[in-house]
Amino acid sequence: MQAKAPEIIRILSFFALGGLLMFLIQPILYQNQIFFISDQPPEIWISNEYIPGTTLVFLVSASAAIAWYFWSARAKIASAEQVQGWKLMWWLIGLFPVISIGVAIATYNTSPDGLTTLAFLYPIDVFLLYWIPTATSSPAPVKYLPPLSVFLRPLFEPGS
Amino acid sequence: MSLYGIGIGGTGAKCLEAITHLAATGVFVDAAPSTKEGINVLFVDADETNGSLERAKNSLSLYQKTYALFANERNSIPLMQTGVSSFDLWSPFRNASTDKQLAAFFSYNSLKQNNSTLGHLFDILYTQEERNANLDVGFRGRPAIGSAVMSQVDLDRLGEEPWRSLVERIRVDAAGGSTPKIVLYGSIFGGTGASGLPTIGRLLANKLKKENMRNGVKLAGIFLLPYFSFTPTGDAEQVYARADQFMLNTEAALRYYLTEAQQIFDVVYLLGSQTLSTVEFSVGKQSQRNDPHFLEVYAGLATRHFIRENPDQHSVILVSREIKDQISWADIPESGRVKQDLSAAVRFAYVWLSYIVPELAIASSKGVNLGGIPWFKRFYKLDSGWNRFASPSNSESFGLNDLEQQEAIARISDWCRDYLRWIVELHDCQGETIQLFDAAAISSLSPGRDELAMLVKGKNVSEARRLQETIPNVRVNLDKPDTSGKGTIGLARTLYKLCRLD
Numbered sequence A: 001m002q003a004k005a006p007e008i009i010r011i012l013s014f015f016a017l018g019g020l021l022m023f024l025i026q027p028i029l030y031q032n033q034i035f036f037i038s039d040q041p042p043e044i045w046i047s048n049e050y051i052p053g054t055t056l057v058f059l060v061s062a063s064a065a066i067a068w069y070f071w072s073a074r075a076k077i078a079s080a081e082q083v084q085g086w087k088l089m090w091w092l093i094g095l096f097p098v099i100s101i102g103v104a105i106a107t108y109n110t111s112p113d114g115l116t117t118l119a120f121l122y123p124i125d126v127f128l129l130y131w132i133p134t135a136t137s138s139p140a141p142v143k144y145l146p147p148l149s150v151f152l153r154p155l156f157e158p159g160s
Numbered sequence B: 001m002s003l004y005g006i007g008i009g010g011t012g013a014k015c016l017e018a019i020t021h022l023a024a025t026g027v028f029v030d031a032a033p034s035t036k037e038g039i040n041v042l043f044v045d046a047d048e049t050n051g052s053l054e055r056a057k058n059s060l061s062l063y064q065k066t067y068a069l070f071a072n073e074r075n076s077i078p079l080m081q082t083g084v085s086s087f088d089l090w091s092p093f094r095n096a097s098t099d100k101q102l103a104a105f106f107s108y109n110s111l112k113q114n115n116s117t118l119g120h121l122f123d124i125l126y127t128q129e130e131r132n133a134n135l136d137v138g139f140r141g142r143p144a145i146g147s148a149v150m151s152q153v154d155l156d157r158l159g160e161e162p163w164r165s166l167v168e169r170i171r172v173d174a175a176g177g178s179t180p181k182i183v184l185y186g187s188i189f190g191g192t193g194a195s196g197l198p199t200i201g202r203l204l205a206n207k208l209k210k211e212n213m214r215n216g217v218k219l220a221g222i223f224l225l226p227y228f229s230f231t232p233t234g235d236a237e238q239v240y241a242r243a244d245q246f247m248l249n250t251e252a253a254l255r256y257y258l259t260e261a262q263q264i265f266d267v268v269y270l271l272g273s274q275t276l277s278t279v280e281f282s283v284g285k286q287s288q289r290n291d292p293h294f295l296e297v298y299a300g301l302a303t304r305h306f307i308r309e310n311p312d313q314h315s316v317i318l319v320s321r322e323i324k325d326q327i328s329w330a331d332i333p334e335s336g337r338v339k340q341d342l343s344a345a346v347r348f349a350y351v352w353l354s355y356i357v358p359e360l361a362i363a364s365s366k367g368v369n370l371g372g373i374p375w376f377k378r379f380y381k382l383d384s385g386w387n388r389f390a391s392p393s394n395s396e397s398f399g400l401n402d403l404e405q406q407e408a409i410a411r412i413s414d415w416c417r418d419y420l421r422w423i424v425e426l427h428d429c430q431g432e433t434i435q436l437f438d439a440a441a442i443s444s445l446s447p448g449r450d451e452l453a454m455l456v457k458g459k460n461v462s463e464a465r466r467l468q469e470t471i472p473n474v475r476v477n478l479d480k481p482d483t484s485g486k487g488t489i490g491l492a493r494t495l496y497k498l499c500r501l502d
Helices: A005-031 A042-072 A080-108 A112-137 A149-156 B009-025 B051-069 B108-114 B116-125 B128-132 B143-150 B163-175 B192-210 B243-260 B294-309 B335-366 B385-389 B403-427 B439-444 B463-468 B471-477 B487-499
Strands: B002-008 B038-044 B084-090 B181-187 B218-224 B267-271 B326-328 B433-435
Touching: A005 A042, A005 A112, A042 A080, A042 A112, A080 A112, A080 B335, A112 A149, B002 B009, B002 B163, B002 B192, B002 B294, B009 B038, B009 B051, B009 B084, B009 B181, B009 B192, B009 B218, B009 B294, B009 B335, B009 B403, B038 B051, B038 B163, B038 B192, B051 B084, B051 B403, B084 B163, B108 B116, B143 B192, B143 B243, B163 B192, B181 B192, B181 B294, B192 B218, B192 B243, B218 B294, B267 B294, B335 B403, B335 B471, B335 B487, B403 B439, B403 B487, B471 B487
Parallel strands: B002 B038, B002 B181, B038 B084, B181 B218, B218 B267, B326 B433
Antiparallel strands: none
């Protein structure tokens, strides 16, 4: 299996973007009360509840994307039929980030306000850390397997 | 420079079949590169329904239809680059209004009445069974019968096609400054070939001499010595070819060439095998359908040698093999080039039939799933559902279900099947071990067999190379931006380039 540099760079770029969003921009939104936390000081909620939960979601989502990339790079697909198994694999791996959202919210968050906003923000984060990287940068044998990849991939890889 | 191949009898037809397949794979590309020139073939056989002849004509027809598809793609790949046109079939009985019996052909009854001396001579030369045998199955392995019939051929009567057109085309080629090359193929131990080769060779040489063209034309004979044998079945008719007389026939024929016919041909190639392959007995017609034999491939390669090397009339060139009863790539003349061409075509045909065609069939009937066939949009239009938005260059592509594209897929598939059939049957040689390709793998066309490296025998393939030469890798590499055109032909060309690995 040969990892392609542009694909790796794109994946890492989305990780960086996701990290920026999750660890810089979203906390700023909470600090400035754009997303309202009313039952405790936002700074305390951010450091004690938001950061640990977000770290979990970030690590699981990024790991899932990396696992998908390196696992699917070994795929030896000799017919369209054989793709179905890999499609299922993509969804199964994608379950882990989804589960991490639930664990993060249930384990670390105690604020009802936080529950509402995190239930909205975490899926976007997972979309950015798992779905988009796999849709734009999956290895050649499965490049059009993730949903939306047929439309997204050409945006980042002209001529693909 | 044009090549004219005249295949005489069943063996001659099989040689032309081999020529056709070799031409398709590109073996003659550097020998006859121009599409204007190329190869012109003529079949000669009294048995117009001979099974080997029908198979050769079918292979030629399939190739011609596929060759036409690549008309706009000349010189990009060796595949389908050498045109093969046909003067069809000539039978010495074509204009005969009489029964196809030797006696009727020579008006035996009249001869006996009007010229008893000649009639008695006729009786001495031919038995009653031979005089009355029906010759629509060929000359029944009797050169004496064939020679008598063939000697009545009069090439001076230009009205007789296809000889008139053949000679005219040779004249035009010669007048254009090129040196036309004519090759006669046939066995010298059977009936039609043994009688036709010297007779037609002499008639043609005399005709060319009469037309002041002989010096500007090269004439070669590729003679096949005994290479197969059979056991007559219990219900065989009395007059039939006898395998036990093949060596005797051959000795007589070679003596004839030595004493009487050295001036006919500029070059003579003799091909034979110590091991006689066993074939099923048949008197003639469709049941006389012998499998392809590797000697016919050698006949094709001898043709290539004749075209390229222009051998001197007095040169003696020997070809032999390393191990008795075995043929490997080391035994093939110019094996590097020939192996490359034949192997690339085998891989191409294998992948086309086992992978491309099934995927396109599913795409045609159930719609395209780009996740499954990512390369699809490089060659065909995505014109249904959300896929329409997936490719900016859609408008330049062809629709998979367009009649023209479906026709192209069918023609290429037919050619692939016929080519692989020929390759597999070549390996099914009784008494010989052919170590060129993995015939079992080729004939199975198993999708699980995705290691293309293993289709070609005799090369030590590294593990890394073996893992690279697979259908999954072809699937990925078909989806590269630098494809060789759109539509089915673009797909075929791109696939061929991927399959030309050496």
